Amino acid sequence: xxxxxxxxxxxxxxxxxxxxxxxxxxxxxxxxxxxxxxxxxxxxxxxxxxxxxxxxxxxxxxxxxxxxxxxxxxxxxxxxxxxxxxxxxxxxxxxxxxxxxxxxxxxxxxxxxxxxxxxxxxxxxxxxxxxxxxxxxxxxxxxxxxxxxxxxxxxxxxxxxxxxxxxxxxxxxxxxxxxxxxxxxxxxxxxxxxxxxxxxxxxxxxxxxxxxxxxxxxxxxxxxxxxxxxxxxxxxxxxxxxxxxxxxxxxxxxxxxxxxxxxxxxxxxxxxxxxxxxxxxxxxxxxxxxxxxxxxxxxxxxxxxxxxxxxxxxxxxxxxxxxxxxxxxxxxxxxxxxxxxxxxxxxxxxxxxxxxxxxxxxxxxxxxxxxxxxxxxxxxxxxxxxxxxxxxxxxxxxxxxxxxxxxxxxxxxxxxxxxxxxxxxxxxxxxxxxxx
Amino acid sequence: xxxxxxxxxxxxxxxxxxxxxxxxxxxxxxxxxxxxxxxxxxxxxxxxxxxxxxxxxxxxxxxxxxxxxxxxxxxxxxxxxxxxxxxxxxxxxxxxxxxxxxxxxxxxxxxxxxxxxxxxxxxxxxxxxxxxxxxxxxxxxxxxxxxxxxxxxxxxxxxxxxxxxxxxxxxxxxxxxxxxxxxxxxxxxxxxxxxxxxxxxxxxxxxxxxxxxxxxxxxxxxxxxxxxxxxxxxxxxxxxxxxxxxxxxxxxxxxxxxxxxxxxxxxxxxxxxxxxxxxxxxxxxxxxxxxxxxxxxxxxxxxxxxxxxxxxxxxxxxxxxxxxxxxxxxxxxxxxxxxxxxxxxxxxxxxxxxxxxxxxxxxxxxxxxxxxxxxxxxxxxxxxxxxxxxxxxxxxxxxxxxxxxxxxxxxxxxxxxxxxxxxxxxxxxxxxxxxx
Numbered sequence: 120x121x122x123x124x125x126x127x128x129x130x131x132x133x134x135x136x137x138x139x140x141x142x143x144x145x146x147x148x149x150x151x152x153x154x155x156x157x158x159x160x161x162x163x164x165x166x167x168x169x170x171x172x173x174x175x176x177x178x179x180x181x182x183x184x185x186x187x188x189x190x191x192x193x194x195x196x197x198x199x200x201x202x203x204x205x206x207x208x209x210x211x212x213x214x215x216x217x218x219x220x221x222x223x224x225x226x227x228x229x230x231x232x233x234x235x236x237x238x239x240x241x242x243x244x245x246x247x248x249x250x251x252x253x254x255x256x257x258x259x260x261x262x263x264x265x266x267x268x269x270x271x272x273x274x275x276x277x278x279x280x281x282x283x284x285x286x287x288x289x290x291x292x293x294x295x296x297x298x299x300x301x302x303x304x305x306x307x308x309x310x311x312x313x314x315x316x317x318x319x320x321x322x323x324x325x326x327x328x329x330x331x332x333x334x335x336x337x338x339x340x341x342x343x344x345x346x347x348x349x350x351x352x353x354x355x356x357x358x359x360x361x362x363x364x365x366x367x368x369x370x371x372x373x374x375x376x377x378x379x380x381x382x383x384x385x386x387x388x389x390x391x392x393x394x395x396x397x398x399x400x401x402x403x404x405x406x407x408x409x410x411x412x413x414x415x416x417x418x419x420x421x422x423x424x425x426x427x428x429x430x431x432x433x434x435x436x437x438x439x440x441x442x443x444x445x446x447x448x449x450x451x452x453x454x455x456x457x458x459x460x461x462x463x464x465x466x467x468x469x470x471x472x473x474x475x476x477x478x479x480x481x482x483x484x485x486x487x488x489x490x491x492x493x494x495x496x497x498x499x500x501x502x503x504x505x506x507x508x509x510x511x512x513x514x515x516x517x518x519x520x521x522x523x524x525x526x527x528x529x530x531x532x533x534x535x536x537x538x539x540x541x542x543x544x545x546x547x548x549x550x551x552x553x554x555x
Numbered sequence: 556x557x558x559x560x561x562x563x564x565x566x567x568x569x570x571x572x573x574x575x576x577x578x579x580x581x582x583x584x585x586x587x588x589x590x591x592x593x594x595x596x597x598x599x600x601x602x603x604x605x606x607x608x609x610x611x612x613x614x615x616x617x618x619x620x621x622x623x624x625x626x627x628x629x630x631x632x633x634x635x636x637x638x639x640x641x642x643x644x645x646x647x648x649x650x651x652x653x654x655x656x657x658x659x660x661x662x663x664x665x666x667x668x669x670x671x672x673x674x675x676x677x678x679x680x681x682x683x684x685x686x687x688x689x690x691x692x693x694x695x696x697x698x699x700x701x702x703x704x705x706x707x708x709x710x711x712x713x714x715x716x717x718x719x720x721x722x723x724x725x726x727x728x729x730x731x732x733x734x735x736x737x738x739x740x741x742x743x744x745x746x747x748x749x750x751x752x753x754x755x756x757x758x759x760x761x762x763x764x765x766x767x768x769x770x771x772x773x774x775x776x777x778x779x780x781x782x783x784x785x786x787x788x789x790x791x792x793x794x795x796x797x798x799x800x801x802x803x804x805x806x807x808x809x810x811x812x813x814x815x816x817x818x819x820x821x822x823x824x825x826x827x828x829x830x831x832x833x834x835x836x837x838x839x840x841x842x843x844x845x846x847x848x849x850x851x852x853x854x855x856x857x858x859x860x861x862x863x864x865x866x867x868x869x870x871x872x873x874x875x876x877x878x879x880x881x882x883x884x885x886x887x888x889x890x891x892x893x894x895x896x897x898x899x900x901x902x903x904x905x906x907x908x909x910x911x912x913x914x915x916x917x918x919x920x921x922x923x924x925x926x927x928x929x930x931x932x933x934x935x936x937x938x939x940x941x942x943x944x945x946x947x948x949x950x951x952x953x954x955x956x957x958x959x960x961x962x963x964x965x966x967x968x969x970x971x972x973x974x975x976x977x978x979x980x981x982x983x984x985x986x987x988x989x990x991x
């Protein structure tokens with residue numbers, strides 16, 4: 120199938136005021152929907168990070184895509200990498216996400232652009248040959264992909280403004296008790312069998328208390344994770360790790376950078392605590408892996424096809440993790456159904472991915488979904504791997520148009536959680552890493 | 556495509572009396588041809604190591620294959636691995652090839668069995684969707700895959716017996732001068748632009764002399780490699796490495812095992828010689844990689860889809876090598892056109908494979924080829940990546956039947972180069988590692 124057009128559509132959708140060490144989620148999350156249009160009328164779809172610069176980035180690679188056969192992915196990657204000045208398959212995205220928001224680093228732009236193209240190409244190929252994307256990645260080892268509940272400290276509001284304002288389904292959650300309520304409600308709705316808390320937001324003692332309250336309320340059979348996005352010093356990380364040893368499945372990005380992560384790891388081991396450290400901000404690319412392995416800074420890598428360079432790259436990461444005895448889990452940013460399906464197919468085809476995947480999906484609203492048939496169901500904490508060709512869904516073009524209109528009027532043109540924090544919560548707020 | 560039959564055909568073909576540290580190539584090389592037959596009549600073909608035990612091994616996995624969809628590869632692998640008692644994707648094949656002939660180790664049997672199935676599945680899928688196998692592996696980065704001339708110390712004879720006896724195209728080569736003649740003739744015939752010598756056969760001083768003679772005769776623009784299959788002590792390896800520094804592209808498996816390889820590496824570096832060490836016998840599986848990286852024992856891995864677990868596994872190895880700054884080259888055993896095509900597609904789709912691939916193919920004879928149209932052309936030292944669907948060739952069923960008859964009457968039922976050495980050259984011969 121020759122690609123005759125690349126359609127790039129910016130969308131915005133309501134996002135609740137969730138907190139992290141980066142600041143505050145804006146009223147709208149931004150994404151970019153890409154469609155590869157084939158001469159035979161087949162259309163493959165992918166979803167990328169959002170905003171105005173992203174639209175320009177996709178325009179820059181248009182000539183690398185249009186006119187090519189949809190299978191000609193390796194050469195598309197080389198051209199995209201070359202466009203952005205990266206010629207090898209491994210980008211130098213070292214530590215970028217520790218300090219920059221995912222999607223706002225210029226270092227991994229080509230990987231993120233290519234990733235959406237690869238997803239769209241796999242969707243198109245799957246539709247052409249009548250096979251689900253997981254089959255194109257080597258075949259599934261799972262029929263259902265488990266996801267984790269993703270808890271946040273949260274202010275009042277459901278996200279969106281005016282006509283786009285969405286109901287505040289989950290309510291405010293700024294205390295251990297209200298976070299536990301959030302967990303119970305989210306598990307009741309989706310059946311999640313593991314739970315992650317986005318931390319680095321309030322005093323670490325309160326976050327420790329929150330995790331202990333979650334353990335108490337949910338019982339020992341629900342694995343728990345906590346992720347302050349590098350907001351803690353080594354000392355604080357050691358204290359949290361020590362107090363939550365035996366409670367956590369893994370401790371995610373407690374301290375910023377590989378050196379601090381390694382110090383946490385070795386400090387915990389010295390206290391007899393073998394608690395795996397996970398990362399998606401100290402290790403964000405293949406270039407980060409050798410040093411992470413060498414200093415034993417990370418025991419679980421959270422892959423993300425969006426910025427590791429596509430689903431195939433993450434299956435390769437899976438083999439690498441297996442080889443070096445590392446665990447593999449999956450990171451998420453705010454996303455819509457196209458990305459959820461891509462993540463599901465990828466996880467189904469990655470035997471080394473042994474942890475439940477992250478997803479922000481429960482925080483989004485049915486009104487904003489862009490795939491036909493509405494939201495992708497999460498049942499018993501899992502997404503059923505579609506048997507339908509490609510990703511298993513078609514775009515709802517009316518919903519996509521509404522998403523674009525929302526993008527046009529929402530005013531947001533990039534992601535800036537710190538600005539949002541200053542605007543709505545604390546005019547003097549500034550991200551500090553570590554903050555505690 | 557549902558797989559309705561697995562056809563397994565043993566073949567034998569004439570092989571000249573080539574020498575290595577394992578002993579002597581037998582008069583016949585053995586291979587196994589597998590055909591996956593689809594309900595729609597599409598047939599995919601793969602080629603594996605040979606012999607009687609291999610036939611039994613394929614029978615053991617028949618139920619894991621027949622009845623499945625041809626895309627359902629991950630689950631086929633899991634069942635095959637389970638059949639042989641290996642449940643993870645990484646087998647414990649540590650160092651096996653240092654002491655056992657490739658194809659004769661029981662440790663990597665499931666990987667070798669699966670690899671042939673995967674090749675056959677990719678061939679079938681390619682034929683169904685009208686795309687070459689390289690496209691199914693992520694797309695090509697090369698249109699022509701360069702191979703290296705593979706020189707051997709050799710006794711008189713073309714291989715085969717009786718009606719199967721083949722002409723001795725290359726003649727005897729047991730001296731530096733005759734090996735140089737072999738190189739010149741092989742380059743004249745195939746246009747190779749790099750040269751490898753299988754060593755560990757005669758006194759290391761003679762082998763050093765041979766390499767220097769090759770450099771003299773071929774000029775500095777032809778990269779040279781030497782591979783004694785671990786036949787040298789660390790001391791001898793250091794001496795060879797020192798004398799051939801500046802002459803070799805890489806030094807392959809000089810000493811047995813990772814510890815000795817590491818000692819060679821560090822010894823050369825201490826002398827200011829940064830000569831990459833390559834390996835396909837100290838590093839034969841993903842399980843060997845972490846220790847090889849940790850002790851810097853190997854700088855170039857020779858992948859081989861036959862025993863690393865299929866083409867996809869080698870693309871994953873490519874990413875791993877790129878990540879850790881290792882080079883990737885490609886190993887070969889005696890093989891026919893099906894394997895050559897699989898190697899070609901794989902190399903074309905593996906950006907990190909930056910060295911010319913090994914192949915024994917010039918040592919085989921047109922009369923023994925099993926693909927329609929006869930031997931796959933090597934022109935200017937390269938195989939053109941087929942644009943035709945699948946591997947790009949169909950089996951010649953008459954030639955396959957002749958290969959089977961040859962197998963039936965040749966008497967060989969496994970590979971035993973040491974026995975052959977005792978039978979024809981030296982009744983008291985015994986492989987010693989290291990021998991010098």
